[in-house]
Amino acid sequence: xxxxxxxxLVTTPAPVKRTFTLLAVHAHPDDESSGTGxxxxxxxxxxxxxxxxxxxxGDLGDVKDRRLRxxxxxxxxxRQCLAAVRHAELQKAAAILGVTHLYPLGxxxxxxxxxxxxxxxxxxxxxxxxxxxxxLVQIMRQHRPDVVVTYDENGGYGHxxxxxxxxxxxxxxxxxADATRFPESGAPWQVRKVYYTAWARSDALRALKMMHLLxxxxxxxxxxxxxxxxGCPDELIxxxxxxxxxxxxxxxxxxxxRSQMHQFDFFWWFVRLRTMVVSVRIVSLRVQPVTPPRARIxxxxxxxxxxxxxxxxxxxxxxxxxxxx
Ligand SMILES: [Zn+2]
Numbered sequence: 001x002x003x004x005x006x007x008x009l010v011t012t013p014a015p016v017k018r019t020f021t022l023l024a025v026h027a028h029p030d031d032e033s034s035g036t037g038x039x040x041x042x043x044x045x046x047x048x049x050x051x052x053x054x055x056x057x058g059d060l061g062d063v064k065d066r067r068l069r070x071x072x073x074x075x076x077x078x079r080q081c082l083a084a085v086r087h088a089e090l091q092k093a094a095a096i097l098g099v100t101h102l103y104p105l106g107x108x109x110x111x112x113x114x115x116x117x118x119x120x121x122x123x124x125x126x127x128x129x130x131x132x133x134x135x136l137v138q139i140m141r142q143h144r145p146d147v148v149v150t151y152d153e154n155g156g157y158g159h160x161x162x163x164x165x166x167x168x169x170x171x172x173x174x175x176x177a178d179a180t181r182f183p184e185s186g187a188p189w190q191v192r193k194v195y196y197t198a199w200a201r202s203d204a205l206r207a208l209k210m211m212h213l214l215x216x217x218x219x220x221x222x223x224x225x226x227x228x229x230x231g232c233p234d235e236l237i238x239x240x241x242x243x244x245x246x247x248x249x250x251x252x253x254x255x256x257x258r259s260q261m262h263q264f265d266f267f268w269w270f271v272r273l274r275t276m277v278v279s280v281r282i283v284s285l286r287v288q289p290v291t292p293p294r295a296r297i298x299x300x301x302x303x304x305x306x307x308x309x310x311x312x313x314x315x316x317x318x319x320x321x322x323x324x325x
Contacts, residue, residue, distance in 0.1 A: 018321065019046075019047045019048045019049065020048050020049070020146040020147065020321065020324050021048065021049040021050075021051065021143055021144060021145040021146055021147075022039075022040070022043045022048055022049070022050050022051070022145060022146070022147050022148075022149065022323075023051040023052075023053070023139070023140065023143065023145035023147070023148045023149070023191075024036045024039075024040060024050070024051070024052050024053070024148075024149045024150070025053045025055070025136065025148065025149070025150040025165055025168075025169045026052070026053065026054050026055065026150075026165065027054070027055050027056055027124070027151075027155070027159065027161040027162045027164070027165045028054065028055075028056055028058040028061065028086075028109065028161060029054055029057070029058045029061075029086040029087065029089055029090035029093070029104075029257060030058070030061075030086075030089070030090075030093070030254070030257040030260050030261075031054070031162075032052050032054065032090070032093065032094065032097065032099075032253075033093050033097065033250065033253040033254040033256070033257065034254055035156075035197045036149055036197060037093075037097055037249075037250035037253050037254060038241070038243025038246050038247065038250045039149065039241055039243060040052065040097040040098065040099060041096075041097045041098055041243070041246040041249045041250060041253070042241065042243050042245070042246050042319075043098075044097065044098025044099070044100070045098065045245075045246065046319050046321070049100045049101075049143065050097070050098065050099050050100050050101075051099075051100065051101045051103070051139065051143050051145060052094055052097075052099045052101070052102050052103065053103045053104075053105065053136065053139060054090060054102070054103070054104045054105065055105045055107050055124055055132070055161065055164070055165050055168070056105070056106075056107045056108060056109045056110070056124045056161050057083040057086060057087060057104065057106055057107070057108065057109065058082070058083065058086040058090075058109050058260075059072055059079045059080070059082050059083040059086070059108060059109045060072055060073060060079065060082075060108075060109035060110070060111040060112075060115075060117060061082060061086060061109065061259065061260050062260065063082060063259055063260075064258075064259065064260055064261055065258050065259045065260075065261075068081075068082075068085065068259055070082050070085075070259075073111075073117075082259065085259050086257070086259060086260075087104060089256050089257045089258065089259060089260075090102070090104060090257075092253075092256045093253040093254070093256040093257060094253075096249060096252050096253040096256060097249070097250075097253050101143065103139055105132065105135060107122075107123075107124035107127055107132075108120065108122045108123050108124060109123070109124065109161065110123035110124050110125035110126075110160040110161050110164070111123075111160075112159065112160075113158050113159060113160055118160050123160075124160075124161050124164050125160040125161060125163075125164050127164065127168075129164075129167055129168055129171050130171070132164075132168040132171075132172075133168050133171040133172040133175055134172075134175075134182055134185070136168060136169060136172030136176075137172050137175045137176045137181065137182045137185050138182070138185040138186070140172060140173070140176040140189055140191065141176055141185050141186035141187060141188070141189045142186060144189050145191055146191070146192050146193070146324045147191070147192065147193050147194075147195065147323055147324055148169065148173060148191050148193075148194045148195070149194075149195045149196075149197060150165060150166055150169040150170075150194070150195075150196065150197070151163075151165055151166045151196060151197060152166060152196040152197075152198070152232075153166055154166075156197060156198075156199070166196075170194075173191055173194060176188065176189050176190070176191065177189065177190040177191070192324060193323065193324060195239065195323070198231070198232035198236070198237055199230075199231040199232055200231055200232060200234050200237050201227075201228075201230060201231035201232060201233055201234055202231075202234050203231070204230050204231035205227055205230065205231070208220055208230075239323065241323065
């Protein structure tokens with residue numbers, strides 16, 4: 001009993017910092033830096049666990065570093081060599097971004113949309129969805145990510161490997177939560193939220209216009225160019241993560257992929273300007289939540305799946321914790 005006149009000792013538990021696990025599934029080495037570099041680094045700096053899966057070895061990438069003298073589309077030996085170069089670049093970039101676990105799956109690059117290599121039997125685009133999903137299920141059940149980030153059903157811009165990455169990730173999300181699927185890969189795990197990376201259309205167009213003003217070659221003067229075909233419609237963007245504090249590190253990781261990056265080429269200008277434009281508003285990454293297939297938790301399902309009459313509200317996430325909640 002507490003004596004009269006003396007206050008009972010009230011103990012306040014020390015605040016426990018809750019951390020989460022973020023899994024990013026990408027198609028090629030360098031996508032992790034250009035698409036989610038800011039997010040991965042921000043998550044790492046906030047103490048979260050970050051897991052990166054890179055599905056292909058990027059062996060058909062456009063070699064911009066002339067010193068390498070590689071022609072992967074013409075010579076199979078060059079293709080192997082480029083795969084090794086890009087693997088080393090990926091490892092360096094992942095370290096810069098503070099990635100905790102890196103899983104390169106090592107599938108062969110399918111090449112750009114329409115290339116003959118799309119149909120090669122060992123191309124990632126020709127892989128069995130079940131086989132790749134099985135590998136992802138094992139990773140998901142081992143690391144139990146709270147959030148998964150990947151591309152939308154169009155792979156962001158139609159690259160066959162990006163589309164395949166979307167397909168296998170969505171298949172794995174469903175299978176990972178199902179105890180009857182891949183029982184040898186551990187206990188089932190339901191990912192809480194799935195986001196798609198997205199380029200807001202307004203930002204993409206603004207970057208193209210700035211490039212045009214700087215007399216860089218763009219698609220703006222192409223008579224077939226449809227401004228409504230580029231990026232993601234702004235009204236579909238649900239979540240914005242300001243990554244300005246880690247922008248320099250993101251650039252450092254991106255330029256680690258030297259084989260793919262020639263200073264002042266289209267990609268360099270476009271990514272740089274887009275980032276500059278959006279960073280003025282302290283916004284650099286957009287992610288879109290979707291309902292995990294067969295979500296079994298009703299409350300979670302309602303949270304993730306608002307009624308169609310209700311347009312998705314834009315949320316400004318100051319931390320990865322906000323992305324989970
Ligand atoms: Zn890619």
